[in-house]
Amino acid sequence: MSVDYLWQPKGTGRPAGISLKTEHFSDILTSRPAVDFLEVHAENYMTEGGAHHRYLEEICAHYALSVHGVGMSLGSAEGLDPAHVARFKAVVERYRPTIVSEHLAWSVSGGTYLNDLLPLPLTVESLDVVVRNIDTLQQAIGRSVLVENPSSYLSFKSSEIPELEFLVRLAERTGAGLLMDVNNVYVSARNMETSPEEYIDAVPASLIGEVHLAGHAVKNIDGVELRIDDHGSAVSPDVWALYERLITRVGPKPTLVEWDTDIPPLSILVAEAEKAKAVMNALEAAHV
Amino acid sequence: MSDLARIQAGMKAAIVKGGEPDTALLEAVVAGKLTSAQRMRVHQNNFRQTLTSALLAIFPVAQVFVGEAFMKGVAGKFITSEPPGAPMLSAYGATFADFLDGFPPVAQAPYLPDIVRLEWAVHELQVSNEHVVDEGPVRLSPNARVIDSRYPVLNLWMAGTGQIPPEAVNLKAGGQCAAVVLAFGEVRIMALDSAEKALLVALEAGAAKEDAGIARMLDMGVLAGKA
Incomplete structure (x- = not known):
């Protein structure tokens, strides 16, 4: 199996990309913004036909693609749904993306799909389950994937392995890389009262195949603040600071700005990606 | 059951x-x-809100008739009763019309399930591949769906999409039969008259004779096969 999560694009080596939303299809084709890659959710391209396939095929002629799964349920105790694995494989074979990724989460139990990235107790048992499921997925598609750290709203008393150690151990056992979502690190740390800086400082640079940035919402529940990872606004200043901290230590990594609700005009998303690129460029220049 | 499976079954139920x-x-x-x-409520709300939005996005015309609050309410009942069976939301909602048939408050707008059937047919065909069928006996095309309603479903659709004023729809004017057809990458809605409807019934029973109606419905894309 090839280790293809370490994408070294031609040119600058500092690729910055954005989510590809249906709202921006024609705008992207006419304005051809200077972003290095685009990311789609695999599940949105599992239909046999439709205009969105025709657009994506055309867009792929001009941009590198990342296929990001949101429904594989790598943490399901019952294992992966073979039908879903087959659909995922078909998307990967059809579009031959540069990056393929999924989440450390579960969303299926007893054959019911809960349309959410649900938290796992981080135990030896669940580590075995996730390793087995990643193996199944990677065997099916014939390539390695990146696994994204979750945004958390709750944790389990039975958890015995810290999240980052859990991710590193499953990467070591499966050959998968990490998709380091800096916004998720921040959201989880604020919600679980831990240090986002400690987490960011401990991520092994060599495992990071992609970085995610996104905006989140702040909710007030009976006087207590809760951060919700809704991908519906600009990246927050605190998350930019964490990103800079990460990139300073690990060097440039393909970075993608996600935006999934309250989608703004394309130019706003492109400007966010340019900001990420500027962070990478500035640090690179400082090192010379 | 393993600890992980027990937690997942418990969270799913909640x-x-x-x-x-x-x-x-x-x-x-x-x-x-x-x-x-x-903390659990974050996930409970997320499930309900995201699936409700997904359903409302597929059925915008139905919402014109009964309003957002009603649609959200009935979508919530449907989501609890028939949660998705696969991580592919474009396939979720296929049974929503049947669910509405058995939902008593829909008696206030009895035409609603057929509007939903029409919207589902449009949605389903929009994400389908166009099948090429030029062999075999003449039959309903795999690229077509037929909604035979006791209500003027096409006029309701026109009113719901703002193409005719609502007062132009007379609910007592009798039923209409709609055909939804995917052809050349586009989904179109058309009316079938009583002769065309009768022809479809006859074809299904294997009792149709060759006539001008068949040729016309092959042209419309409602029928497929070799005449």
Whole structure:
């Protein structure tokens, strides 16, 4: 199996990309913004036909693609749904993306799909389950994937392995890389009262195949603040600071700005990606 | 059952059903500044809100007739009763019309299930591949769906999409039969008259004779096969 999560694009080596939303299809084709890659959710391209396939095929002629799964349920105790694995494989074979990724989460139990990235107790048992499921997925598609750290709203008393150690151990056992979502690190740390800086400082640079940035919402529940990872606004200043901290230590990594609700005009998303690129460029220049 | 499977079954029940999760689940969760129940509610709300939005996006015309509050309410009941079976939301909602048939408050707008059937047919064909069928006996095309309604479903659709004024729809004017056809990458809605409807019934029974109607419906894309 090839280790293809370490994408070294031609040119600058500092690729910055954005989510590809249906709202921006024609705008992207006419304005051809200077972003290095685009990311789609695999599940949105599992239909046999439709205009969105025709657009994506055309867009792929001009941009590198990342296929990001949101429904594989790598943490399901019952294992992966073979039908879903087959659909995922078909998307990967059809579009031959540069990056393929999924989440450390579960969303299926007893054959019911809960349309959410649900938290796992981080135990030896669940580590075995996730390793087995990643193996199944990677065997099916014939390539390695990146696994994204979750945004958390709750944790389990039975958890015995810290999240980052859990991710590193499953990467070591499966050959998968990490998709380091800096916004998720921040959201989880604020919600679980831990240090986002400690987490960011401990991520092994060599495992990071992609970085995610996104905006989140702040909710007030009976006087207590809760951060919700809704991908519906600009990246927050605190998350930019964490990103800079990460990139300073690990060097440039393909970075993608996600935006999934309250989608703004394309130019706003492109400007966010340019900001990420500027962070990478500035640090690179400082090192010379 | 393993510990992981037990937690997942417990969370699934709490998320699909809504309301207060059972004690065993709440005790398994670390509380902190927020209670375990408040933390679980994030996931309970997420499930309901995202699936409700997905359904409302597929059925915008139905919403014109009964309003957002009603649609959200009935979508919530449907989501609890028939949660998705696969992580592919474009396929979720196929049974929504049948669910509405058995939902008593729909009696206020009895035409609603057929509007939903029409919208589902449009949605389903929009994400389908166009099948090429030029062999075999003449039959309903795999690229076509027929909604034979007791209500003027096409006029209702026109009113719901703002193409005719609502007062132009007379609910007592009798039923209409709609055909939804995917052809050349586009989905179109057309009316079938009583002769065309009769022809479809005859074809299904294997009793149709060759006539001009068949040729015309092959042209429309409603029928497929070799005449």
